[in-house]
Amino acid sequence: MTGQDLVGQRIKTMRRQRGLSQAQLAHPELSDSYVSLIESGKRTPTPAVLELLAQKLDCSLTYLINGVTTEQMREIELGLGYAKIAMENGEVVEARTRYAELLADEGLAGLPQLRQEAEYGLALASRACGDLDAAIALLIGLREREASEISPDRHIDIVTQLSICYREQGRLAQAVQVVEEILGGAVRPVWTDGLIRLGVQALAAYIERGDLLRARHFSAELVAAAERLDTPLARTLTHWQAAILASEIGSEDEATAHFEKAVAIQSEYGDPRRYARLRGDYAVIMSKLRPQEAESWRDLLVKVAKELEESSASSMDKMRCAMGLARAELLLGSPQKAELHIRSVLSMLDGMPEDLQADAHLVAGQIFAELGRTEETTRELAAAAGLLEPLPVTRYTSHSWLTAARILERIDETDRSVDAYQRALACAGL
Template identity: 65%
Template sequence: MLLLKRYFSRGNVIGQDLVGQRIKNVRRQRGFSQAQLAHPELSDSYVSLIESGKRTPTPAVLELLAEKLDCSLTYLINGVTAEQMEEIELALRYARLALDNGEVAEARARYAELLDDSGLVGLPQVRQDAEYGLALATHACGDLEAAIALLDGLRRRPSAAMAPERHVSVAIALSRSYRESGDLLQAVRVAEDILGGAVRPVWSEGLIELGTALLAAYAERGDLLRAHQFGAELLAAAELVGTPRATVLALWAEAIVAAETGRLDEAVSLANKALAIYSENGDSRGIAGLRIDYAQILLMARPAEVAACRDMLIRVESELQESSIGATFKMKCAHHLARAELMLGHPERAREHIQSVLNMIEDMPKELQTEARLLAGETMAELDLSEEASRQLTAVADLLEQAPPTRQAAHWWLSAAQVLERIDEPARSVDAYQRALACVGL
């Protein structure tokens, strides 16, 4: 019955001509005429119309024809056998799992392999899921140009071919990709096309998340007044939606904006509220991720509390070791632990943590690689290991050469310049300072 519901759901009826062609092919393989297949329940003219794609068979007729043709309903609807369908769905689950666990290169390869499967021709919804997954994995790999092309292709699909929720999800990912690529005009436009119309759609969790992407784009382009105003609007909208996730999304987005604008105590207060709500209502993976990100805000906002923050991260790290949560969470936790130990004046301990980060760095998103190698360079400089520090900063420069000129890139170049200055590489330091200025148009 689920299979039939999918066939008659929005966007799938467009394949009715393929269904008719498959019925025709199997009928001929079985040596039946149209009249023989139809008798006694149907008319041969009705079968002819189905085979030509001019009539959509009802669920009951599809089941009847599958039985009379001695073939699976799955094959008539999708063009694949039940066994093939199970293999496709299993492959899709493995690709999703790889993406969720931070194994982004593997996820990208799995989704691409799925899309090369000709069996997806008659599975528009599955193909769309795979295309969306490939776009997310491509984005996570740092290939923003390819991710934007994939997402923009999905966004331009006819509305009848995609559920409204998927349209919103695609817009979220596309806005984020444009923002990270430095195209803030498009990042704002994609989100405002949905949220900024004369008649705004009814708020939902998906639209709240799209709102957080828009908020981030406002903040990135330096439109902090608009970001602050929209953040308040987003919090009010989240209250109307009334779900824990909507509230957490809005609180967390506003916390990031507060931190960006120097309102550090407010940022911690907002993050505290988000964490408290999510700890009662969220899943273990999400709670772990939020606690790790919360630690990042604490380290920035309240350096005097770094010891307590370090202890919290040690507890989170212990919990992560006993779980199947992916490498991305573990890498971020180790990264913040290294930062905390460095702030506490324990560079040797920081080195242990940053080494574990570097051991996990392969195939991670470019943003995480950049931050990890910057911290590694800073740690080695603190330990007077200038040669190793220089090597890490060379890797940082190579990564930033490929990055768009955003405010975040400017911050990374500035951090690299400061470390290079400490290890007595003045020429490279000056170059890094100049690149930081260039990223903000100076």
């Protein structure tokens, strides 16, 4: 049923509730035939006519247009505001509950734009809670709406989030495909912040699936486009992802240069949470490229952890930072301090993506191996293996199995170590 049909039906329902005939409602300003056409959905009333009918029916104009009273509209908008605030504050479970409650309210049926906002918010909250299947289903549903219902900017946001979800599930082909449906033509669309964000997700998927040559070419294109666009968001995101790519191919100086550009831009223009996440990534990645400077990276991560707490960041951001601190303490030869951080990480695993959970168990295994606690090491590696086995084959899973093999070798679990090495090779296509 179209919006026009719904408006007509609401007018008809209110007229009958008031005990009026079509002629009585129409007189003297309108004809009864015109009212009949409106009620049957064959004519679209003008705003002036709708306002007149609302007065005659003694109801709100909001109700005739949307099917909700002014009070109900206020409550819905307030509910959306609270859900959005919860999401921004990292209270993702609370946000998901609020969005789901709003969508269960029949009042949203006649409010397509607000319903779309609630569905999109629920998708983001579901992803943040680790329920990628639910997030993908919602995003696909939104993407398949009529073009008239979805603005071009919102469509790009939806596809960006869909690509992220596919990548986090290890479905790298789909992560790339949904982006290339928009950006893969012979002629690129005019670059905007939204399209740059979309392109960055394709670049991340190229890196993760090991397509580094394609990633190099596309990264150069994105950085050049962002510099021409000259917006802080576009420049930050492209230099950030270019730094990650450079670190993957072992180009330490290039990674440093891109990170320093991104940090400089974000420090001046960005929001505190993104600035903290960027610097956290910087410290984690550079600690791998420059382990001899582990103390500096540890100190930076300590600052980032404090900033994340102050900015009400998500549990995932805090967890990644704590894992970075644990790794830094390992590099500094302080497994006891590393254990304090990894205990915090292990307490936050519920609802996190499986690859992130596996990574946490591997770091825990490394720490317990350093501490000579073989039983705990074995337990953490078993938990990591259970999470890794069903995951798709990617560079990440290959690296993770390699890490597990080395830890098992260290604790003299020779047979299991060989098996893990074989899994790492298989994931690498060898």
